[in-house]
């Protein structure tokens with residue numbers, strides 16, 4: 001007979017190679033399995049563990065570097081919990097900066113209309129809908145699973161009335177008569193031949209790879225946004241794409257403003273453009 005405390009210690013050894021918080025992750029898996037919270041665990045550490053077989057399966061799955069968010073089916077973003085699922089990109093903390101940047105501009109626009117390209121799990125559109133009263137958003141993706149998940153997250157956060165979801169390859173199925181103040185996007189921006197670390201390989205490749213060079217979709221989004229005379233564009237990008245995108249924009253367009261921003265690790269991570 002083993003206690004929860006003993007089990008956590010024993011199984012965390014299996015996760016040492018995949019995470020720097022192995023014991024914490026075993027606890028997360030245990031609590032997910034038992035549908036309990038941390039306080040319950042602290043009160044029951046010395047009690048007999050009733051679910052060792054099931055826990056072992058989850059820990060072994062995690063030990064293959066399968067993301068913990070796909071096991072527990074949730075992830076936190078901008079202080080809120082979002083449902084996640086296999087086949088849709090897991091939210092990344094750096095994308096919170098994109099939301100902050102969008103808020104800075106949108107707060108000064110009355111009833112803003114926003115188009116999000118590549119909605120994924122819905123984190124960006126749902127957060128903007130939660131934080132801006134009169135906003136109307138059109139959110140597109142090519143991935144059916146992403147659109148379904150994003151809709152579920154919009155419903156979970158009660159903002160489904162503010163977001164219209166459309167299956168669309170970039171702007172293709174977005175009706176021409178819709179007018180937007182801003183396009184926001186965290187598109188796939190990794191070069192097709194880039195060797196991904198094993199944990200990221202479990203995530204959908206069409207959410208990650210942006211073409212032979214990597215910035216092809218970004219350039220397409222820049223071109224179309226400017227052709228359609230949409231005033232603002234805010235995008236996440238790769239740490240090595242500032243120079244090529246800066247050159248591209250300045251060679252082809254005369255824009256009012258172009259600013260690049262960094263993430264918390266000081267890598268170039270995105271840009272804001274006013275057409």
Ligand SMILES: C[S@@+](CC[C@H](N)C(=O)[O-])C[C@H]1O[C@@H](n2cnc3c(N)ncnc32)[C@H](O)[C@@H]1O
Pocket residue numbers: 089090091092095117118119120121122123124140141142143146168169170186187188206207208
């Ligand atoms: C990097 S993920 C971002 C997801 C989410 N917005 C986020 O920040 O977590 C890129 C998303 O773009 C979608 N996507 C890829 N190519 C696309 C295209 N041509 N048109 C529309 N969406 C696309 C992918 O399916 C994926 O959901």
